[in-house]
Amino acid sequence: MASAAETAPRWSRRRFSWRRLGRGSVPYALVAPVVIVMGAILGYPLYSLVRIALDRYGLTELIQHKGVYIGLKNFGTVLHDSVFWHTLLRTIVFAGANVGLTMVIGTFIALLLVRISTWVRLLVTSGLVLVWSMPPVVAVQVWNWMINSENGVLNYILTEIHVGNYFQHNWMETPLSQLGMVTTLIVWGALPFVVITVYAALSQVPRELVEAAEIDGARSWRVFLDVTVPVITPVLLILTSLSILWDFGVFTQAYLLIGQPHITTGNYLMGIYLFEQGYVNANFGLGAAISILMLVIVAAMSVVYVRRMIRIGDVT
Amino acid sequence: MKLRVVVTAVIAVALGVVAATASASGNHRQSNKLTVWLQVDAQTGWPDVVAAANQQFQQQNPGWTVSVQYQNWGDHLQKFDATIAGNDTPDVIEMGNTEMTAYMASGAFADLTSDKAQFPNSDHWLGGLAKSGAYQGKIYGVPYYAGSRVVTYRTDLFKKAGITKPPTSISQFVADLQKVGTMEKKVKGFTPMYMAGTDWYSALDWVFDYGGTIATTHAHKWVGALDSAKSIAGLTAYKNFFDAVSSKRAATLDEANPAPYTVFSQGLAGAILGPAWFSCCTGTKYKAVTGQFVMPSHIAGKPIPGFLGGSDLAVPGESGNKAQAIQWIADFTGTTNEQSLQAKGNIPNATNLLGNTVNARAAAQSWFVPQAKHWVDIENGNILRTMLSQILTGKLTVKQAASTASANIAYTLNQS
Numbered sequence: 001m002a003s004a005a006e007t008a009p010r011w012s013r014r015r016f017s018w019r020r021l022g023r024g025s026v027p028y029a030l031v032a033p034v035v036i037v038m039g040a041i042l043g044y045p046l047y048s049l050v051r052i053a054l055d056r057y058g059l060t061e062l063i064q065h066k067g068v069y070i071g072l073k074n075f076g077t078v079l080h081d082s083v084f085w086h087t088l089l090r091t092i093v094f095a096g097a098n099v100g101l102t103m104v105i106g107t108f109i110a111l112l113l114v115r116i117s118t119w120v121r122l123l124v125t126s127g128l129v130l131v132w133s134m135p136p137v138v139a140v141q142v143w144n145w146m147i148n149s150e151n152g153v154l155n156y157i158l159t160e161i162h163v164g165n166y167f168q169h170n171w172m173e174t175p176l177s178q179l180g181m182v183t184t185l186i187v188w189g190a191l192p193f194v195v196i197t198v199y200a201a202l203s204q205v206p207r208e209l210v211e212a213a214e215i216d217g218a219r220s221w222r223v224f225l226d227v228t229v230p231v232i233t234p235v236l237l238i239l240t241s242l243s244i245l246w247d248f249g250v251f252t253q254a255y256l257l258i259g260q261p262h263i264t265t266g267n268y269l270m271g272i273y274l275f276e277q278g279y280v281n282a283n284f285g286l287g288a289a290i291s292i293l294m295l296v297i298v299a300a301m302s303v304v305y306v307r308r309m310i311r312i313g314d315v316t
Numbered sequence: 317m318k319l320r321v322v323v324t325a326v327i328a329v330a331l332g333v334v335a336a337t338a339s340a341s342g343n344h345r346q347s348n349k350l351t352v353w354l355q356v357d358a359q360t361g362w363p364d365v366v367a368a369a370n371q372q373f374q375q376q377n378p379g380w381t382v383s384v385q386y387q388n389w390g391d392h393l394q395k396f397d398a399t400i401a402g403n404d405t406p407d408v409i410e411m412g413n414t415e416m417t418a419y420m421a422s423g424a425f426a427d428l429t430s431d432k433a434q435f436p437n438s439d440h441w442l443g444g445l446a447k448s449g450a451y452q453g454k455i456y457g458v459p460y461y462a463g464s465r466v467v468t469y470r471t472d473l474f475k476k477a478g479i480t481k482p483p484t485s486i487s488q489f490v491a492d493l494q495k496v497g498t499m500e501k502k503v504k505g506f507t508p509m510y511m512a513g514t515d516w517y518s519a520l521d522w523v524f525d526y527g528g529t530i531a532t533t534h535a536h537k538w539v540g541a542l543d544s545a546k547s548i549a550g551l552t553a554y555k556n557f558f559d560a561v562s563s564k565r566a567a568t569l570d571e572a573n574p575a576p577y578t579v580f581s582q583g584l585a586g587a588i589l590g591p592a593w594f595s596c597c598t599g600t601k602y603k604a605v606t607g608q609f610v611m612p613s614h615i616a617g618k619p620i621p622g623f624l625g626g627s628d629l630a631v632p633g634e635s636g637n638k639a640q641a642i643q644w645i646a647d648f649t650g651t652t653n654e655q656s657l658q659a660k661g662n663i664p665n666a667t668n669l670l671g672n673t674v675n676a677r678a679a680a681q682s683w684f685v686p687q688a689k690h691w692v693d694i695e696n697g698n699i700l701r702t703m704l705s706q707i708l709t710g711k712l713t714v715k716q717a718a719s720t721a722s723a724n725i726a727y728t729l730n731q732s
Contacts, residue, residue: 059422062400063633149565150574150582168505173568260390261514261570264702279394280696282418 053288074289106194241305413448420451437666457628459665482609510585526550538729540722
């Protein structure tokens with residue numbers, strides 16, 4: 001018959017030791033500074049955001065430094081606002097178009113990089129890095145200069161090469177053309193990251209697999225679909241997920257390129273809707289509620305990205 | 317031992333974060349320093365007036381320094397809100413006269429009623445400006461300067477077209493402009509009168525000229541009035557004027573991009589409508605042939621009512637230097653400084669300083685926006701610009717666009 005001491009779990013027989021406890025808590029202590037700093041940097045603003053979202057917090061309350069608790073009323077106001085739903089739909093379509101164009105053009109340029117000479121590749125890569133390094137505000141100025149209706153380069157060139165009469169053509173006349181111009185700017189700015197990352201992924205495609213497929217008689221399109229794509233799929237998925245997150249929350253380029261005097265409910269994107277309601281109209285409670293709703297939407301969209309990252313982590 | 321080091325490091329980091337956060341939220345105002353926020357117009361147009369006021373203030377207050385920080389119209393309110401949240405407001409702030417009400421109603425500014433006598437010419441302040449700086453019988457804003465809107469035109473072209481006198485009615489003006497347009501039709505991109513279609517500061521002149529208005533109050537509620545018969549008559553007249561003499565391409569443009577004086581300086585406009593200071597920037601080529609007159613009404617012999625733009629100076633309630641702020645405003649709006657502003661094409665803040673300039677004559681007939689807490693939301697929401705672009709592009713009829721705008725205005729102004 002086994003004694004009680006023998007049947008008890010192994011850990012219970014270990015003597016308590018301050019030394020062991022100290023050694024066991026070292027990893028936690030090491031990670032603690034990061035947790036504390038991240039908690040302060042992310043946690044406190046998030047807590048403030050939730051608190052303000054539950055308050056009526058306008059100009060009067062800002063001046064008094066004290067909101068008036070109204071529960072979930074701000075969320076109700078946003079969810080019953082038809083502008084919110086129209087803006088959400090417009091932003092989804094906008095982000096979809098931007099991500100699609102970025103990924104297709106980016107992958108195409110990356111494939112091109114594989115086939116060109118080293119010098120040309122160096123030139124193209126340098127150009128891409130220059131685009132990447134340009135701050136969005138500067139890029140908007142460059143775009144404004146190019147599409148300006150009075151003296152824009154684009155109108156001048158299109159007229160000169162007889163594409164049509166683009167003399168003093170206004171490229172920002174309708175909401176569709178405004179968002180179209182913003183799309184060209186966003187895609188242009190997003191391409192370098194996608195091209196360079198996809199190019200790096202392409203360099204991981206085993207040469208012998210491609211050669212084997214070619215020996216078996218596969219055409220280049222077949223080789224691309226059956227050999228190259230499966231290898232670079234994880235990278236494409238991560239890039240697509242990241243692009244969706246970035247393009248859904250676009251603000252700077254859209255707000256500056258369209259310009260405040262032309263921002264209306266007809267061309268709102270989610271970032272602009274949040275800024276107009278929260279900051280411009282000084283309705284900070286409502287702005288905080290919109291922020292939280294955006295956070296939830298973005299978090300839901302990031303599930304794919306996070307799952308993919310975890311899977312990559314498991315493999316390595 | 318190692319654990320103790322790690323724990324100490326953690327505590328140090330935490331304390332550092334707390335200290336950094338605490339220092340960021342405190343008001344670390346340097347003593348004997350007055351912070352003034354003015355708009356960039358002062359920086360480009362009258363830096364000498366600002367310097368004179370600073371010098372006078374420093375002579376009266378030895379040991380004090382003045383930090384003048386220039387702001388842009390587009391984002392200065394958001395920046396001001398941020399300073400309120402951070403307990404770090406400036407001591408003096410310039411506010412557009414249409415922006416004042418929201419902040420006065422919210423209690424952002426110090427009550428200056430008992431200090432009125434300290435401000436030069438305060439018994440003769442311009443009525444329109446003084447009204448924009450007062451709320452519920454108390455004074456929160458000191459009139460700074462005003463600006464009316466006049467026609468800036470090419471004297472050489474008008475002369476060449478045989479026009480020797482400024483028009484006395486809109487119909488005569490249209491006929492004059494059409495003569496100029498016909499004469500210059502070979503100049504690519506030329507328009508007799510360049511008007512940014514969505515420039516509501518100019519467009520609503522027609523509404524008021526026909527007896528219309530933006531909104532009225534009834535039983536303590538705001539009622540949109542742009543869909544009234546008189547307002548619709550005014551908006552229709554504006555559309556007719558625009559279609560007759562302006563460029564279609566400008567129907568959806570705003571007055572900032574491109575600035576009307578830029579189009580003028582490129583030789584592509586016979587006339588433009590806007591603030592009197594537009595004459596500053598018509599370009600060296602056309603400087604000598606730039607003239608101005610008061611925009612006529614549709615009724616012969618009368619001027620059209622123009623938007624009286626302007627600025628007030630206010631002292632944020634959280635300023636710890638109220639006495640010095642008042643002193644600086646008094647210096648800045650002194651008689652000599654106001655006369656300097658007048659010499660640069662502005663309207664001074666008091667009637668006793670008014671002259672017989674084209675600017676002052678235009679100011680005789682003026683209109684102003686409804687004094688409502690949420691008026692600024694109408695501006696920010698671009699409700700009027702949207703209406704004008706819908707009318708001028710023909711997307712909606714005048715009545716449809718005006719009715720939609722009117723309903724939006726009533727909804728926005730009646731928000732709690």
